[in-house]
Structures are given as C-alpha cells and as structure tokens.
Amino acid sequence: MSGNVRPETMERITTPELAQAFIDEQIAELRSQIGDKKVLLALSGGVDSSVVAALLIKAIGQQLVCVHVNHGLLRKGEPEQVVEVFRNQMNANLVYVDAVDRFLDKLAGVAEPERKRKIIGAEFIRVFEEEARKLDGIEFLAQGTIYPDILESDGVKAHHNVGGLPEDLQFELVEPVKLLFKDEVRVVGKALGLPDNMVFRQPFPGPGLGVRCLGAITRDRLECVRESDAILREEFAKNGLEGRVWQYFTAIPDFKSVGVTDGKRTEGYPVILRAVNTTDAMTATVEDVPFSLLQHITARITHEVKGVNRVLFDLTPKPCATIEWE
Ligand code: XMP
Numbered sequence: 001m002s003g004n005v006r007p008e009t010m011e012r013i014t015t016p017e018l019a020q021a022f023i024d025e026q027i028a029e030l031r032s033q034i035g036d037k038k039v040l041l042a043l044s045g046g047v048d049s050s051v052v053a054a055l056l057i058k059a060i061g062q063q064l065v066c067v068h069v070n071h072g073l074l075r076k077g078e079p080e081q082v083v084e085v086f087r088n089q090m091n092a093n094l095v096y097v098d099a100v101d102r103f104l105d106k107l108a109g110v111a112e113p114e115r116k117r118k119i120i121g122a123e124f125i126r127v128f129e130e131e132a133r134k135l136d137g138i139e140f141l142a143q144g145t146i147y148p149d150i151l152e153s154d155g156v157k158a159h160h161n162v163g164g165l166p167e168d169l170q171f172e173l174v175e176p177v178k179l180l181f182k183d184e185v186r187v188v189g190k191a192l193g194l195p196d197n198m199v200f201r202q203p204f205p206g207p208g209l210g211v212r213c214l215g216a217i218t219r220d221r222l223e224c225v226r227e228s229d230a231i232l233r234e235e236f237a238k239n240g241l242e243g244r245v246w247q248y249f250t251a252i253p254d255f256k257s258v259g260v261t262d263g264k265r266t267e268g269y270p271v272i273l274r275a276v277n278t279t280d281a282m283t284a285t286v287e288d289v290p291f292s293l294l295q296h297i298t299a300r301i302t303h304e305v306k307g308v309n310r311v312l313f314d315l316t317p318k319p320c321a322t323i324e325w326e
Contacts, residue, residue, distance in 0.1 A: 004150050006179045013184040019191035023055065026176045030059035034140060039174055041142040042128055043068045043094070045082040047201055048144030048177065051185050054192040055176050056142055057090050065093050065138065067131045069124060072100035072222070073208030076230035085195060099127045104219060111216040111254075113326035120207045125164045132169055141171035145178045146185055202247050203281070211326050215254035220307055221269060225252045227305045228271045235297050241275075245287045248275035250301075251325045252308075259309030268309030271301055276323055284318040 013019055039056060043049050043066040056064040066086060070079040079096070086092040106119050132138065177185050189199040205211055209229070213222045228250040236242050251274065256267040273294070278284035298311040314321070 004178065006147055010179065013180065013187050015187070016191050019184075019188045022188055023058070023191060026055055027059040030056065030174065030176060033174065034060055034063065037063065037139040038135070038137050039064050039140040039142050040132055040135065040138045040171065041066050043082060043086065045074070045078050045198065046144070046204065047182070047185055047189060047199060048146055050085075050144075050194055050198050051177055051189040051192065052142050052144045052175075053086060053092065054090065054189065054194055056174070057086075057092050058192070061091075062093050064142070065095060065135055067095045067097060067128060069097045069099050069127050069131075071103040071120065071124065071127075071208070073103065073120065073210040075204070075209065075233075076226050081195075081198065085198065095131055097127055097131060099123075102127070104217065104222075107210065107217045109216050113211060116210055116217070116326075117207050120210055122164075129165055129169060132165070139171060140174045141165075142174040142176075145175045147179050147181050150178060200243055202245075205324060211324050212249060212251040214251060214326055218254075221252045221254070224269055224271065224305050224308050225250055228252070228301045228308065228311075231300050231304060232273060232297060235293065235300070236275075239290075239293055241287070241289070245275050246277045246284070247323060248273075248287070250274070257310055261309070266309065268307055270310040270312055271305070271308050272312045272314055272325065273297065274314045274323070274325075276318070278318070278323070281323065282318075284323050286315055286317055289313070 011018060013022055039060065041049065041053055041056065041064060043053050045068065053066050068079065068082045083094065083096055087094040103120065103123055106123055107116060110116050110119060177188065180188065186199050209222060209225050210217060213225050232248060232250055236245065236248055251272045252269055257270055259266050259268050275287040275289055276284040277287055294313055301308055301311050
C-alpha cells in the first residue's frame with residue numbers, strides 16, 4: 001500500500017467479502033514489493049501485529065520471520081497463544097524470546113511510572129535488535145501501523161517500539177494495514193482466520209501489566225495482577241460483558257492491608273478492579289457492573305489469588321482520573 005493518505009474513494013471494510021478483496025489485493029502487492037527477500041516482524045500478539053503477521057504468512061510464508069518478545073508483562077496465556085496460533089497452526093517462522101528475567105531485573109526497584117515505561121521500551125528495542133542481528137538477509141521490517149497512528153503521530157507507531165533501531169539496522173518498511181481503521185483491521189483479522197479473542201481484544205498498553213503493578217514491580221505482585229486479571233476477564237466473558245465494555249483490568253498497589261485468614265490476622269495485597277467505556281480514551285465513564293458479579297469476582301480473587309485479601313472497585317470517571325493507574 002503506497003502513500004500515507006487514505007483515498008476518499010476507499011470503501012470502508014465492513015464485511016467478510018470486502019475483507020477478502022483487501023486480503024487478495026494485499027497479497028499481490030506484498031509479493032511484488034518483497035519478491036524473494038526476507039521480512040522481520042515484532043509480533044506482540046496484539047490485533048495489529050497479528051493481522052500483519054497473518055497477511056504476510058499468506059503472502060510470503062517462510063520468508064517472514066516473526067519475533068515474539070515475552071517481557072513478562074503480558075496477560076495470562078498470551079505468549080502461549082502467540083506460539084499456538086502462529087507457530088503451530090499457521091506454521092510461521094517464529095522466534096520466541098523469553099526475556100522475562102531480563103526485563104524484571106532491569107525494572108527491579110524502579111517505582112517512577114515514566115522511568116518504568118522508558119526501561120520497558122528501551123529494553124524491548126535492545127532485545128529485538130539482538131535477535132535481528134542473529135538473522136541473515138533481512139531487507140524489510142513489517143509493522144502494524146494503522147491509520148490512526150498516521151493521523152495522530154507522524155506515522156511512527158510508538159508502542160510497536162521498533163522505531164528506535166540503530167542506523168545500521170534500518171530496513172525498508174512493510175505496512176500493509178496502514179490505511180485501515182481499527183474496526184477494519186478486526187474484520188480483516190477475522191477473515192484471515194485469527195481467533196476471536198485475538199481479533200476482538202480490548203486495548204492493552206505497550207508496557208503491559210508493568211503499569212498495573214503499581215510502583216516498583218515485584219514478581220509476587222505481578223503474578224497477583226496477572227491472575228486477578230485472568231479471573232476478571234473470564235467472569236466478564238461468562239457474563240456477557242466481553243466485547244461490550246471497552247477496557248477492564250486489575251491493578252495492584254505496593255502496600256498491604258490487614259485481613260483475617262483462618263481466624264488469624266494476616267497481611268495481604270488489595271486488588272483494584274477497573275472497567276470503563278469510552279470512544280477515544282480521552283474521557284471515560286465507569287461501567288455499571290452488577291453488584292452480584294462484583295461480589296462473585298471478589299470471592300474468586302480472594303480465594304484463588306495467593307497473597308490478595310481485599311478487592312476494590314474504582315468508581316472514578318476520566319477526568320478526573322485516568323484510565324490506567326500510572
Ligand atoms: P490513560 O491512562 O491515559 O489511558 O487514561 C488511555 C489509554 O491509553 C492506554 N495507555 C497506554 N498505551 N502505552 C500504550 O500503548 C502506554 O504507556 C499507555 N498508557 C496508557 C490505556 O490503557 C488506555 O487505553
């Protein structure tokens with residue numbers, strides 16, 4: 001797809017048929033752009049990079065090298081799903097990098113949110129660069145840039161985090177969905193056969209659970225946030241809220257409170273539930289979650305997540321709060 005301006009005549013992709021036409025056209029364009037060369041892609045498992053991966057697998061198969069960096073801050077089951085869908089089902093050439101210890105060691109003791117974000121972004125580029133250097137003959141870098149990224153920034157997809165590669169590792173860019181809006185990317189992803197829980201995924205910040213494990217990240221609290229988030233997602237899915245609520249997650253503060261376990265006073269962490277609706281993330285309202293469901297989620301989290309003895313529901317809209325806690 002050439003040019004960074006969406007032509008006024010371009011039809012909105014709303015149906016499987018239109019998605020298929022887009023896919024066929026892109027496959028032809030990608031084959032002619034890439035020829036027999038190799039393409040590198042940072043595959044996070046988010047909607048945009050997953051759709052780009054699936055398109056490129058159809059177009060050039062093994063000439064695509066996907067690198068999935070597990071930085072330890074992904075939601076429960078996500079790294080496993082990337083391997084299952086792309087390596088096992090789509091037969092992709094996938095390099096899985098277990099960088100969990102590396103990220104968590106770098107983040108140890110760092111409490112300031114913007115420093116945490118910077119460390120996560122910089123370390124991501126370093127890991128990706130190391131993997132890129134191990135590969136021979138790469139000439140293209142694929143990115144899941146979408147149209148709002150072009151409209152809102154200068155075309156650099158900040159959270160894809162590969163914009164900061166050094167001079168000698170600059171590749172020609174391949175950005176097959178750069179003129180599409182998010183809803184269109186989802187329709188294309190569905191037509192490409194990606195699973196619904198990948199295609200209709202709620203937004204997830206680049207620094208992942210790192211900004212939901214408040215203050216300095218510790219492994220025990222990170223597991224509490226990952227496990228409680230998995231319970232929240234499971235219960236929202238079971239109760240018809242998945243796909244209806246814009247964003248929902250848990251966060252964990254860096255202090256304990258007193259509780260009672262088996263008749264004894266004990267200390268444990270509180271977990272905060274957040275569920276919000278918005279159209280543009282600039283303002284947000286709080287979802288009116290049924291009280292009985294909140295009670296059920298509270299019971300599950302306090303029984304199933306070791307170290308948690310209290311659950312709170314955040315009632316604050318944006319403004320004056322933000323959606324994330326840090
Ligand atoms: P806030 O907390 O500012 O969030 O109301 C608005 C939206 O942006 C997401 N968010 C991020 N996304 N990197 C990202 O890629 C980040 O550092 C980041 N911080 C917040 C947040 O999840 C919400 O959807």
